[in-house]
Amino acid sequence: MSGVVALLDAEDTSLFGSKAVGLGQALRDGLPVPPGVALAGPVVDAVAGSDAQAIEQVLESVRPLTGPLAVRSSAVDEDGAEASFAGQHLTLLNVTGEAGLTSAIGEIWWSANSDSAITYRQRVGLFTRPSVGVVVQALVDPETAGVMFTQNPITGADELVIEASWGLGEAVVAGRVIPDHYRVERTGEVLERTPGRKDVAFRSLADGGTREEQIAPERVEMLCLQDEQLAELCALADRCQQVYGPARDIEWAIADGTLYLLQCRAVTRAGL
Amino acid sequence: MSGAPIEVLRRVPLFADLNEDELTQVASVFKERRFSDGETVIQQGSGAAAFFVIVSGEATVFVDGKERRRLNEGDYFGEMALIDAGTRTATVVASSELLCSGVVFWDFRPVVEQNGAVGWKLLQSLIAIYRSEREAQAGSSQEPD
Numbered sequence: 001m002s003g004v005v006a007l008l009d010a011e012d013t014s015l016f017g018s019k020a021v022g023l024g025q026a027l028r029d030g031l032p033v034p035p036g037v038a039l040a041g042p043v044v045d046a047v048a049g050s051d052a053q054a055i056e057q058v059l060e061s062v063r064p065l066t067g068p069l070a071v072r073s074s075a076v077d078e079d080g081a082e083a084s085f086a087g088q089h090l091t092l093l094n095v096t097g098e099a100g101l102t103s104a105i106g107e108i109w110w111s112a113n114s115d116s117a118i119t120y121r122q123r124v125g126l127f128t129r130p131s132v133g134v135v136v137q138a139l140v141d142p143e144t145a146g147v148m149f150t151q152n153p154i155t156g157a158d159e160l161v162i163e164a165s166w167g168l169g170e171a172v173v174a175g176r177v178i179p180d181h182y183r184v185e186r187t188g189e190v191l192e193r194t195p196g197r198k199d200v201a202f203r204s205l206a207d208g209g210t211r212e213e214q215i216a217p218e219r220v221e222m223l224c225l226q227d228e229q230l231a232e233l234c235a236l237a238d239r240c241q242q243v244y245g246p247a248r249d250i251e252w253a254i255a256d257g258t259l260y261l262l263q264c265r266a267v268t269r270a271g272l
Numbered sequence: 273m274s275g276a277p278i279e280v281l282r283r284v285p286l287f288a289d290l291n292e293d294e295l296t297q298v299a300s301v302f303k304e305r306r307f308s309d310g311e312t313v314i315q316q317g318s319g320a321a322a323f324f325v326i327v328s329g330e331a332t333v334f335v336d337g338k339e340r341r342r343l344n345e346g347d348y349f350g351e352m353a354l355i356d357a358g359t360r361t362a363t364v365v366a367s368s369e370l371l372c373s374g375v376v377f378w379d380f381r382p383v384v385e386q387n388g389a390v391g392w393k394l395l396q397s398l399i400a401i402y403r404s405e406r407e408a409q410a411g412s413s414q415e416p417d
Contacts, residue, residue, distance in 0.1 A: 048303045103306070110305050113376045115360065119319030129378040 003040035004061045007135065010038035017041070017074030017133035022244070022264055029243045031236070031261050034070075036137030037061045039105070041076060044134050047102060048109035058105070058136075059098050065138045068094045068204055071104040072263075074133035075112050093168060094139055094204040101136070108134055140260050141204050142253035144224045145169035146179055150237045151247040153267050159191065160184040160237050164225050166215055167201030169251055169262065176200060176212075180223055188234050195221045232259045240264050276302030276373035280327050283346040286393050298383055298390060302373040307331075307366040313349075316363040320353030322374040329370035334363040342367070351397055354380045 003015065010016040010024035020038035027033050039047070039058060046054035062069065072091040090111035092104045111117060112132035121130065146164035153161065163179040165171045172179045178196040185191055199220050202210045225233070233252065236259060240248050244264055251263035276299045281287050287298055305324070307313050313324065313331060331343040340362065343349065349364055354377045384391045 049300075050304060106304060109303065110374075113321055115314060115318045115321050118321035118376075122319060129376075 003043035007036040015040040017076045019074035020135045033261050034137045039134040041131035048106045068096050068139040070137045070139045071095050072135045073108045074135050076131040096208040140253050140255040142255040145253035146172045148250040165198045170202045284348050301379040302375045305372050305374050307370040311366045313364040314360050318360050320360050322376045323350040323354045324372040324374045327371040330367040331364050332367045
């Protein structure tokens with residue numbers, strides 16, 4: 001089997017990692033995932049080692065993806081039930097150009113082999129060599145993005161918890177803003193909507209990377225999700241649970257009015 | 273080309289006695305890593321994963337917050353991580369744009385196991401560090417109050 005496949009064809013977690021296979025399964029189930037390519041661990045290893053053949057294979061595979069890219073790690077033992085690797089591995093947004101992509105893949109390899117990642121692996125009892133897959137996707141440039149838990153990660157209640165902010169979801173994931181906080185019943189009834197304090201948004205830069213943008217004062221505490229969008233997120237949560245099972249941690253984005261699923265993994269309560 | 277530049281590795285004392293084939297074998301397991309000016313490369317007290325050789329640029333070594341020395345092209349650091357993946361004994365910060373070649377211990381171990389010359393040089397390097405630190409300790413204990 002090839003070590004470079006369309007995300008749609010990523011089925012083997014031992015090769016591509018749980019993130020790639022999860023996104024591939026989402027596409028196979030008709031979920032709104034941005035198109036992309038999955039790279040197996042050995043391919044990532046070869047690209048990080050400057051192997052010319054592997055680099056050409058990867059560059060060829062991503063040519064159909066237009067515009068800036070999101071490059072995400074998909075470590076083989078990442079996001080398991082026993083240990084959350086969230087924050088240990090790297091996601092690089094708005095990657096442009098062939099050299100930029102090669103460099104991003106190398107950075108992701110090193111993020112899984114960094115001192116902090118190794119220390120963490122040892123702490124949770126993992127002494128094996130990390131195998132890191134990579135997902136390369138077309139980058140969405142969202143008006144609004146965030147995370148959603150299909151079960152309350154604090155109380156365990158059977159309700160959706162949604163956190164949202166302006167721009168790329170990085171602002172929420174990296175804790176750079178106090179996001180809007182919503183709790184929604186499975187029926188769609190909104191139980192709570194608390195405006196956050198979203199004074200910055202991450203936006204893509206044309207030549208790669210992201211920048212922080214100051215939010216206009218009147219939008220800082222304005223709710224960034226309306227009822228219609230909450231209903232769409234509610235439907236997405238239902239579909240994700242049908243596909244993957246209960247208690248999901250979902251990253252999502254809304255760009256040009258379309259809701260995208262960026263990531264879906266099991267909730268790990270230990271880190272909360 | 274993949275791996276580390278052989279001409280840079282040849283200047284590393286650790287690999288000085290290796291022949292061309294052995295050096296090529298060692299170089300193949302290295303991977304390039306770039307650091308920005310001011311970026312911390314390794315942090316004292318942190319767990320350790322990789323050994324680095326500087327391909328270009330400069331870095332500064334700090335121990336307990338005090339500057340100890342400057343590193344340049346061909347200098348290397350973190351070799352103890354290749355043996356036990358233990359704790360970093362110094363902090364290294366990039367003092368310019370820094371290009372390194374690095375190898376993690378589970379990629380390097382098979383090389384050492386298959387190549388006694390590399391293992392021997394590594395042992396000598398570690399003994400030199402041990403002696404240097406022991407002499408430094410002896411010197412400080414003899415200083416008058």
